Amino acid sequence: MAELDTSSGGGHKKGPGVKKAKKLSTRIDLTPMVDLGFLLITFFMFTTTLAKPKTMEINMPYKDPLMKDEDKNKIKNSVALTILLSKNHRIYYYEGIGDDPNKQPEYKVTGFKQKDGIRDEIIAKKKMVDDLKRQGALTAKDEATVLIKPDTTSTYGDLVNILDEMTINGVKVYAIIDISTIEQDNIKATEAANGGR
Amino acid sequence: MPHAKIPRKSTNIDMTAMCDVAFLLLTFFMLATKFKPEEPVVVKTPSSISSIPLPDKDIMLLTVDSKGRIFFAIDNKLKRKALIEDIDAARQLKLSEAEKNSFALGASVGVPLAQIKQYLSATPEQQKAMDLATPGIPVDTVIHVPSNELDSWIESARNTNPQLRICIKADGDASYPNVSKIIKTLEAGKIFKFNLITNLKSVPPGTAAFIEANAPKEGK
Numbered sequence: 222m223a224e225l226d227t228s229s230g231g232g233h234k235k236g237p238g239v240k241k242a243k244k245l246s247t248r249i250d251l252t253p254m255v256d257l258g259f260l261l262i263t264f265f266m267f268t269t270t271l272a273k274p275k276t277m278e279i280n281m282p283y284k285d286p287l288m289k290d291e292d293k294n295k296i297k298n299s300v301a302l303t304i305l306l307s308k309n310h311r312i313y314y315y316e317g318i319g320d321d322p323n324k325q326p327e328y329k330v331t332g333f334k335q336k337d338g339i340r341d342e343i344i345a346k347k348k349m350v351d352d353l354k355r356q357g358a359l360t361a362k363d364e365a366t367v368l369i370k371p372d373t374t375s376t377y378g379d380l381v382n383i384l385d386e387m388t389i390n391g392v393k394v395y396a397i398i399d400i401s402t403i404e405q406d407n408i409k410a411t412e413a414a415n416g417g418r
Numbered sequence: 419m420p421h422a423k424i425p426r427k428s429t430n431i432d433m434t435a436m437c438d439v440a441f442l443l444l445t446f447f448m449l450a451t452k453f454k455p456e457e458p459v460v461v462k463t464p465s466s467i468s469s470i471p472l473p474d475k476d477i478m479l480l481t482v483d484s485k486g487r488i489f490f491a492i493d494n495k496l497k498r499k500a501l502i503e504d505i506d507a508a509r510q511l512k513l514s515e516a517e518k519n520s521f522a523l524g525a526s527v528g529v530p531l532a533q534i535k536q537y538l539s540a541t542p543e544q545q546k547a548m549d550l551a552t553p554g555i556p557v558d559t560v561i562h563v564p565s566n567e568l569d570s571w572i573e574s575a576r577n578t579n580p581q582l583r584i585c586i587k588a589d590g591d592a593s594y595p596n597v598s599k600i601i602k603t604l605e606a607g608k609i610f611k612f613n614l615i616t617n618l619k620s621v622p623p624g625t626a627a628f629i630e631a632n633a634p635k636e637g638k
Contacts, residue, residue, distance in 0.1 A: 251433040258440030265447035276585060276613035277468040281601065283610055306594070340625070371594040377482070378590030380597065381464040381616060388467060391626030397601075 277384065282396055299353060301366045302346045304339065304383060305404055308374035312339050312383075313408055316346075318368060325403070328411040333382050343367065343390045367395040372405060459483040459528075459549065464590035465619035467627060472615065476581045478572070479615075481526055482588035486596030487554025489528035490571050492582065498522040500578040508574060511535055528554045531567050557599045561606035569603050576607075587615040 298317040303326075305313040310333060315326035331339050343365075350365040367387060371380055380397070387395045461483055481489040492498060499522040506513045509531055513521075517538035521527070524545075529537045529552045537548055558566040576582055584604065588597055604612060621628045 251437050255433055255437045255440050258437060258444050262440060262443045262447060265444070265451055268451065274463075274472045274587075274615050275466075275468055275618045276470050276472050277466050277616050278470060278611070278613055281605055281610040281612075335622070340622075344625075371598070373593070373595050375594045376590060377588045377592040377594060377597045378464040380594060381466055381590070381614060384614075385466040385468070385616075389622060389625045389627045391630065399598075 277381070277388075279384065296366050296368075297359070297363060299359065300350050300363050301368060302343065303368045303370060305400065305408060306369070306371040306375035306379045306383060307408055308372070310376075310379055310382075312379075313411060314339065314342060319404070325407060328407055330411065330415065333379075333386075339383070340386055340390060343386060343392060347390065347392065364394045365392060367392050369395060369397045370400040370404060371397070372400050372408065459487070459489065461587055461589045462591070463587060463616050466614075466616040467619060467621045468616060469618060470613075472585065472613070473583055476579060476583055478575055478582045478584045479526065480568075480584065480586045480588075480600060481528075482586065482592045482597060482600070483554075484589040484591040486592050487528055487552065488557060488568060488596075488600065489526035489549075490555050490568070491526035492575050492579065494579070495522050497575075497579045498524075501575050504574040504577055505531070505570065508570065513538065528552050530556050531570075557603060559599060559602065561603055566603060568600065569607065572603065572607055572609075584609060584612040585615050586612060 296318055298320075301316070301318045303315050303317065303319055305328075307313055312331050312333070313328045314331065315328050317326055319326050329342075331337070331342065333339060346367075347365045350359065350363065353359045354361060354363065369380070369383055384395075386392075459481065461481055475493055477493050479491045479493075481491070483489075492501060499518060502513065502518045502521040505511065506518070511531065511534060513535055517535060520538045524538075527534070527537065528549060533548075533552075537545060540548065555568050555571065556565060557568040560566060561569055564570075572584075586597070586600060604610075621631055
């Protein structure tokens, strides 16, 4: 009975002169139709749930032109790691906040790699801050802080990647800051020192 | 000894009912599926491990393509209508009722306000051609000036719907200064919280986020 029976009843009477056609079976096998129906259902069910885009929430620091300098948060040099995003998805980074005009920090270069990339540096920084806390050099309130400074040559993808690294590595305090001209010059100098790459 | 004969039953099942159910479900899913509105440009969003779903309503979508052109959209037809009326009044664009309706029913717009009248009166095919050639919504590093049209759009949109969540959907290859201009504009409007639309990727094993996600739940 896996068929649709249309043979019984309903057929209109033919006139006396009309020859009787050979009666063919009007039963249709419905199984492939059911198969197709369920296939389509599965398809629509999957596409409705999978097409939902994901978002990443981002909170920028409160900024007000009227804010006084003394109200601004100061970051300790020992907890900070500054990350500079540069062209071709390259990352320069240095320890501290680099605010000493007389002594520029040493710039190191890395990238978004699974191994020996920026992730290892962030983990190392977090470990270092934890060690300093244990030794009593830092208070319990201090957290490893990452300053992200995207250069004008970097892409939006780099920014999302580095923000993602923050979530991946559980860095709670981080900020996106404009790059300074000194840092841009330093990147150029480092590039030149590395053989113009 | 005569034993009772078990009547042989037909193994054929009536599929008609099952077929009905299948197609009923199929119709339901087809009608319930909301097709995503046609995007004016192709945007390849970067991936992140964040799994927060995009809210269903009250979203303002700022699309940035790989060349840094900005397209603007909000959801809800009625809010769109209110928005175009607000913009029309603020900028004296002299839009007709038909052009306003065209905006309310349309998708993202990415033309400067000077061309918006022409854009809204064009046919969908012409609009597509204009989307390819448009420079995007003008944005400036200076914020509260008429040349920063994105600021006007955002302000009007927030006037019509204060609950809007701002989502930036930018191409991974869009250069940072372009995105930075948008963020600066938002900051000037005292918006410090917004969403970036990303694709989902898996959490790399061995990292802090991975340990947290797989940690046994405390308590119950």
